[in-house]
Amino acid sequence: MKNSAVIISIFGACSVLFAAAQDSKVVAPANAGTLKIISSLPRTGSANAQTNTMVNGIKLAIDEVGGQIDGWKIAYEDMDDASPQRGNWDPAVEAQNANAAVKDSDCIAYIGTFNSGAAKVAIPILNRAGLAMVSPANTYPGLTKPGFGEANEPLVYRPSGKINYFRVVPTDDLQGVEAANWAKTLKAGKVFILHDRELYGKGIADVFRKQAEKLGIEVVGFEGIDSKAANYRSLATKVKATSPDLVYFGGTTQSNAGQVAKDLRSGGYEGMFMVPDGCFEQAFIEAAGAANLNGKTYITFGGLPAEEMTGKGADFRAAYKLKFGADPEAYASYGYEAARVVLQAIAQAKTKDRAGILAAISATKDFDGVLGKWSFDANGDTSSRVMSGQTVQDGKFVFVKVLGN
Amino acid sequence: MLDFEVFSQQLITGLSNGMIIALIAIGYTMVYGIIELINFAHGDVFMLGAFLALTLLGALGMEAWGPSGQVFGVALMLIGSAVFCGGLNWSLDRLAYRALRKSSKLSLLVSAIGCSFVCMNLGLFWGGAPMKVFANGNSAAAPKDFPAIIPQINLLGDGFLRITPGDLLVFAVTIPLMVGLTFMVKRTRLGRAMRAVAQDPIAASLMGIPVDRVIGATFFIGGALGGFASVIYSLYNNTIGFQMGTRAGLDAFTAAVLGGIGSLPGAVLGGLTIGCVRSMSDQYLETRWTNTIVFCILVLILIFRPNGLLGSTRREKV
Numbered sequence: 164m165k166n167s168a169v170i171i172s173i174f175g176a177c178s179v180l181f182a183a184a185q186d187s188k189v190v191a192p193a194n195a196g197t198l199k200i201i202s203s204l205p206r207t208g209s210a211n212a213q214t215n216t217m218v219n220g221i222k223l224a225i226d227e228v229g230g231q232i233d234g235w236k237i238a239y240e241d242m243d244d245a246s247p248q249r250g251n252w253d254p255a256v257e258a259q260n261a262n263a264a265v266k267d268s269d270c271i272a273y274i275g276t277f278n279s280g281a282a283k284v285a286i287p288i289l290n291r292a293g294l295a296m297v298s299p300a301n302t303y304p305g306l307t308k309p310g311f312g313e314a315n316e317p318l319v320y321r322p323s324g325k326i327n328y329f330r331v332v333p334t335d336d337l338q339g340v341e342a343a344n345w346a347k348t349l350k351a352g353k354v355f356i357l358h359d360r361e362l363y364g365k366g367i368a369d370v371f372r373k374q375a376e377k378l379g380i381e382v383v384g385f386e387g388i389d390s391k392a393a394n395y396r397s398l399a400t401k402v403k404a405t406s407p408d409l410v411y412f413g414g415t416t417q418s419n420a421g422q423v424a425k426d427l428r429s430g431g432y433e434g435m436f437m438v439p440d441g442c443f444e445q446a447f448i449e450a451a452g453a454a455n456l457n458g459k460t461y462i463t464f465g466g467l468p469a470e471e472m473t474g475k476g477a478d479f480r481a482a483y484k485l486k487f488g489a490d491p492e493a494y495a496s497y498g499y500e501a502a503r504v505v506l507q508a509i510a511q512a513k514t515k516d517r518a519g520i521l522a523a524i525s526a527t528k529d530f531d532g533v534l535g536k537w538s539f540d541a542n543g544d545t546s547s548r549v550m551s552g553q554t555v556q557d558g559k560f561v562f563v564k565v566l567g568n
Numbered sequence: 569m570l571d572f573e574v575f576s577q578q579l580i581t582g583l584s585n586g587m588i589i590a591l592i593a594i595g596y597t598m599v600y601g602i603i604e605l606i607n608f609a610h611g612d613v614f615m616l617g618a619f620l621a622l623t624l625l626g627a628l629g630m631e632a633w634g635p636s637g638q639v640f641g642v643a644l645m646l647i648g649s650a651v652f653c654g655g656l657n658w659s660l661d662r663l664a665y666r667a668l669r670k671s672s673k674l675s676l677l678v679s680a681i682g683c684s685f686v687c688m689n690l691g692l693f694w695g696g697a698p699m700k701v702f703a704n705g706n707s708a709a710a711p712k713d714f715p716a717i718i719p720q721i722n723l724l725g726d727g728f729l730r731i732t733p734g735d736l737l738v739f740a741v742t743i744p745l746m747v748g749l750t751f752m753v754k755r756t757r758l759g760r761a762m763r764a765v766a767q768d769p770i771a772a773s774l775m776g777i778p779v780d781r782v783i784g785a786t787f788f789i790g791g792a793l794g795g796f797a798s799v800i801y802s803l804y805n806n807t808i809g810f811q812m813g814t815r816a817g818l819d820a821f822t823a824a825v826l827g828g829i830g831s832l833p834g835a836v837l838g839g840l841t842i843g844c845v846r847s848m849s850d851q852y853l854e855t856r857w858t859n860t861i862v863f864c865i866l867v868l869i870l871i872f873r874p875n876g877l878l879g880s881t882r883r884e885k886v
Contacts, residue, residue, distance in 0.1 A: 421713070
């Protein structure tokens with residue numbers, strides 16, 4: 164008892180001294196004040212494990228600059244855009260987050276979203292306020308590129324006429340094409356395509372179908388599933404009856420990819436199963452059960468897993484492991500990348516003005532990122548084209564090869 | 569494969585899914601039959617039963633038990649969840665509904681919706697349990713993998729048509745339960761008391777029937793059937809989540825209404841109908857139309873037979 168009291172008092176004294184030392188170090192900053200970065204990512208539901216590592220990536224980037232730039236204190240707020248009712252991103256919550264960011268006079272950048280559907284809600288709100296948004300994970304092409312989605316995309320997201328939305332990952336019009344190309348090299352002659360009827364899932368499934376047809380792969384079915392159904396046994400029978408070599412599911416872990424994989428196997432389908440990056444997270448393997456995925460599951464991803472990165476990416480992984488004691492999930496490096504883009508823009512703009520920081524972000528050029536040097540193009544997309552394919556072995560994702568390029 | 573095989577396979581799947589829906593539907597219909605309350609919490613009681621089953625499975629390490637041990641394990645989960653759900657449903661009646669027995673049906677209905685929310689949030693809380701089977705509490709709201717301790721082999725060999733031990737389990741558990749329940753309601757003292765209370769609670773109490781105890785017993789039995797259903801559902805679908813009660817409850821409620829709410833054979837008929845319609849719609853139309861078809865059928869049946877397929881002609885009060 165006595166010892167512990169002594170230890171506590173020593174500890175207390177030390178922290179007082181330490182605090183005093185810190186105080187004396189800050190000498191009349193040039194710019195006193197706070198710049199706030201807000202992230203809006205799904206924190207309720209199965210996406211949370213992935214989000215955790217993305218948020219860690221953002222925190223790591225802020226720590227690397229010591230939490231301040233030119234005397235500006237860099238504050239960070241981690242918002243949840245999911246609700247328990249949906250167990251997934253929720254349009255109402257996303258709109259609430261975006262509005263809160265607009266009203267917060269310290270906020271100069273918005274990092275998010277994870278789901279493309281959520282971005283659709285947030286971009287116009289932030290656009291009217293001229294607030295910059297950098298997404299670490301949205302891959303639906305229509306958000307930035309004309310000619311891929313609806314006729315009014317992407318102009319409908321830019322009511323002010325200016326571009327405020329940027330993303331550091333390559334889009335699905337590239338990923339879906341690479342997925343179909345990969346299916347071809349895996350010798351799939353017949354494919355059955357499923358999707359979750361969401362913006363992202365249906366979008367990438369459409370791209371996959373187009374490319375598959377172009378490559379001469381026979382598409383024996385194309386169906387949207389009910390992502391809240393208890394099981395997909397009947398669908399599995401329907402799939403099996405058309406005897407495809409490969410089933411492609413355009414969707415995410417949150418739109419029930421795990422159950423689809425499970426029921427395809429328990430329904431007796433034994434061929435290949437391919438999914439996009441929305442399932443590239445440990446939660447997908449947990450939901451599907453490793454035994455149902457091992458060996459015959461293929462996952463495409465618009466980037467490289469952290470283990471395969473070199474240069475800046477390898478440094479990131481080492482720093483991440485050191486600080487958080489675990490490996491980052493696939494999108495953590497993009498959370499880190501998005502935060503670094505914002506921080507670099509702050510350092511260059513040297514202002515608290517939202518327009519100034521937005522201009523600095525859009526001017527990002529030859530950025531030394533985790534996947535090598537890249538720039539934002541006129542649409543706000545990254546020029547990086549590195550993608551990868553993985554499979555599942557013993558309940559773990561295993562990198563297979565670099566796709567495209 | 570032949571068209572006939574595809575059709576038979578869909579029929580098997582439809583019947584299996586339908587049996588599970590029917591078992592939950594009985595819980596709705598029994599309670600409605602006796603106090604004319606649509607117990608909205610029933611789906612969530614069912615969900616908590618599945619959570620208990622997964623907790624038992626994880627805590628006792630059933631995955632490592634041999635085949636015969638797992639048969640025992642399944643029996644243990646069935647009994648555990650049935651007693652738990654029955655007890656929970658009984659407590660809901662004791663704590664929330666009994667006090668409202670003499671007030672309007674609407675207050676009863678609203679408090680049932682309240683109970684549903686309470687149970688659902690209990691599930692959300694439970695899902696964060698620091699256990700391996702709950703993904704170490706990583707995300708409370710995420711769906712949980714329910715380990716497939718029943719082998720997923722095809723009992724018919726290598727052909728297209730598949731019957732798995734899971735399908736057999738569904739039938740092996742639900743059919744005896746339904747037969748037993750029918751016998752109980754028709755032949756036993758308690759069953760007779762239940763029917764008497766359903767017909768006229770005041771007259772029943774004048775005849776010396778302890779009305780509150782009979783209602784409590786009805787809640788217990790309805791909940792216990794939900795408990796059995798939860799274990800079968802979990803073993804059949806291999807995924808559980810705190811929201812599963814909403815969808816399962818909606819399907820079961822639809823089944824109960826379709827068959828005629830208050831009628832036991834009606835609930836079974838309704839459940840099987842919905843299960844088969846779902847399968848056939850998935851196969852011969854498109855998956856995205858399935859929900860539309862199911863509810864269109866419900867609307868049509870209610871237009872032409874307002875009391876459901878096998879419902880009595882008594883006026884609906886809720």
